Amino acid sequence: MRKLIFLAALCFSSTTMAASGNIPLDEAPIDLSDKASLQRGAQTFMNYCAGCHSMQYQRYSRTFEDLKIPEELGEKYLQFTGDKPTDYIKRGMPAESAGTWFGAPPPDLTLVARVRGADWLYTYLRTFYVDKNRPFGVNNKVFPEVGMPHALQPLQGTPRETYEEVMVDGEMVKRYTGIQSDGDGALSADEYDKAVADLVNFLEYTGEPFRPQSETIGKWVLVFIVVLFVFVFLLKKEYWREVH
Structure with missing residues (x-):
């Protein structure tokens, strides 16, 4: 079943990948043996992603077992929808409401790391920036014209593009240098990068739990x-x- 879903998602993603930006991808620090990182990534997903995105092919109980999380702690800190540990991870938002607010229900993320790649996800989550012309006020360097809000903005703060002036052919021009937060988030820049790395590590795990x-x-x-x-x-x- 997972292979069939993966192939279908891969075919679907071929059109959206074409819309991706051409910036170099940063290497994601994946380490599936780091249980602490996977646990932190699971917590970040449940707190900031599970409201809109599901993992309908990953059970809570499988996650608890693989990540060495006691079931009572998992139920207390990672389950917010009243589901049983044996249930699949479902989004908190009704599909009908999601379709109304976002134009289409947000995609399931069980296999997103296998479809997109860990490096793509790691770079994507760190390249949101303020764009007042977009419906949710943000855009993304890896996925231009992205149709989702910056869910991790409370952690990162308000991200803005940064530029420097350089001389090109005798004229001063602005050159893009990166993205920097205004510093109004809960985490510092290094802490945010680590939180994203943990989240991507968790998404890499769910794509192939038996790896x-x-x-x-x-x-x-x-x-x-x-x-x-x-x-x-x-x-x-x-x-x-x-x-x-």
Whole structure:
């Protein structure tokens, strides 16, 4: 089921990717073995993203188990819709209301890291900036004309484009240098980058929850193949000894 959903989402995303900006993507510091980072990312998602976005292919109970979160703490701090731990993670906003307010229901984010890529998400969440011409007052460098508000603005503060004046062909022109917060958010610039990294780390995990186990099994399979090769090679020599 996950593979089918992934393929469908990939096909759907081909049109939206074309609208993406051409700025270089920053490398996301992904570490699926860092349980503390995954726990912080889950908390950020539930507090700032789950109101609009669902994870309809990820269960609360699976999240609690994989991230080493006691069920009672998970229910208290990560479940706000009255669902049971065995339920899938659903958005808090009714789909009809979301369609009215945003033009279309916000997409499910279970597989967004697999569709978009962790680097794209990491850069996207750090390149919102004020644009009074947009319906929600913000735009994005990675996804121009983005149709969603900057959900993490309470953490980052008000982000604005910054420029510097440089001489080009004898004329002074403004060159884009980045995005800087006004400092009215709950986090500093470094703290915000870390919070985004944790969130992207969590989204990377939900796209493939079994990945750490698969990588562990894969290493043991390679070890088995190497050992098996030794025995097969010795057996081959034994069979062909008289021929040679």
